[in-house]
Amino acid sequence: MRQPLSTPSPLRESALRTLQIEQAAIGGLQAKLDEHFDHACELILACHGRVVVTGMGKSGHIAGKLAATLASTGTPAFFVHPGEASHGDLGMITRADVVLALSNSGETAEVTALLPLLKRLGTPLVSMTGRPGSTLAKHADAHLNSGVEREACPLDLAPTSSTTAALALGDALAVALLEARGFTAEDFALSHPGGSLGKRLLLRVKDLMHNGTRLPQVALGSPLRDALIEITRQGLGFTCVVDSEGRLAGVYTDGDLRRTLDQFHDLRDVIVDDVMTRPGKRIGPDILAAEAVRIMEDSRITALAVVDDQQRPIGALHMHDLLASGVI
Secondary structure, eight states, rough: OOEEEEEOHHHHHHHHHHHHHHHHHHTTTTTGHHHHHHHHHHHHHHHHHEEEEOHHHHHHHHHHHHHHHHHTTTTEEEEEOOHHHHTGGGOOTTTTTTTEOOOOOOOOOOHHHHHHHHHHOOOOEEEEEEESSSSSHHHHSSSEOOOOOOSTTSSSSSSHHHHHHHHHHHHHHHHHHHHHOOOOOHHHHHTTOSSHHHHHHHBHHHHHHHHHGGEEEEETOHHHHHHHHHHHHHOEEEEEEOOSSOOEEEEEEEHHHHHHHHHSOOTTTBBGGGSSBBSSSSSSSSEEEEEEEHHHHTTTTTTEEOTTTSOOEEEEEEEHHHHHHTTT
16 A cells, blocks of 8 residues: 655645645635525525526536436426427426526536527526626526636636536525425435435335334243244344333343343343333334434344334334445
């Protein structure tokens, strides 16, 4: 393995300089947030259609990402290429929509060419530029100032700091809208059903728990031997212990067995009541599986009893189930 140098190499010095310039660019946005940001949010929140995001070149790439972020956080949105918009794709935009146009200069020809058409439609326009005095900014209903002092490119030419600032400001807009809508984790899951993210957010305890004949349980007063047989038979590392009305009184786990062996030399006369954990960790069936993971990690346990509203065991959830399902 290559050892780190005592002083930064020229390559790392260049990288550090770039990061410092872009960090300053993002920090500078805070002072530029004004009532235009509020108005932009109000226009989008009042929109009965979709947010149509557009931009050319590097700004177009940022616009595409912003459209995806908006769409996944509760604000229906899509990207339209400004060049294609002038050749037919403008038909995708309606009076019910809001257009969000990105251009660092505010003078990008393909974007400003849309202005007369948008005015005729009466579609609200939110612009994001680095020049508040630009054509695009002046003709927008709300202008978001993403201006930076300089690009990280040493020639001050390649879009670097400006695109980073636009990306951050776009994220700020999306998050402000998300919070204003009261968007929840479950709402987020509905637009992310695939992959591990969807599994973490969509799966509930009842989708993964063992129930019926797979539910390990013994009654209060049972010999410890019966509890050990039940743990071995079900293979979940624990058993529920229920009272005469079927309610969860406690659990007996593999960890409890180790403590029992330290306490008793002869296990033949031990009953489970004397050595079980009371009241035992438990969870409801409608709780998100991701929450079950947190409880297990915080409590340093590998299994949970699943109970109904009357605290009667209806299932058992093991860490292996969470791993196998992709929740973890």
